[in-house]
Amino acid sequence: MRWKNLRERTVYSNRWFRVNLADVQLPDGRHLDHFLIRLRPVAVATVVNEANEVLLLWRHRFITDNWGWELAAGVVEDGEDLAFAAAREMEEETGWRPGPLRHLMSVEPSNGLTDARHHIYWSDEAEYIGEPEDDFESDRREWVPLKLVPDMIGRGEVPAANMAAALLLLHHIRLG
Secondary structure, three states, X not given: OOOEXXXXXXXXXXXXXXXXXXXXEOOOOOEEEEEEEEEOOEEEEEEEOOOOEEEEEEEEEXXXXXXXXXXXXXXXXXXXXXXXXXXXXHHHHXXXXXXXXXXXXXXXXXXOOEOOXXXXXXXXXXXXXXXXXXXXXXXEEEEEEHHHHHHHHHOOOOXXXXXXXXXXXXXXXXXX
């Protein structure tokens, strides 16, 4: 069954997102109003070092009022290359400059409500360049053994689904 988006109108917008109201036609011909959020793409990056430790940020999210481990992430600027944006975010938020980035995965964390696409990259090398420019983004940055990731996710210490998926895939790639 395919739903058809016949038209949308923006009810609110800013530089980060738009809230739209769509006229959706269901397969049986009925119509419904459906709110959706149009978001800019998000670029995400991390590094896994030779000791199979992954660089993570410990931060509080006021929206859900919870703490958790995350990867460096942020919106892609207009015309910006995805991998470049991921490297920029990692450097700004962690103080580490990644080596050559490899695409790990692209996911849509909440595709029933938003069109956000998160593009996740990783490297196996990085250079520490100093304190992060955006140190307000996290309480701390740590190298966490990749072998601990599945249990951390199971305990709810990685609450964001996109981050959990990326970390589990890195665990599989590096540790089998």
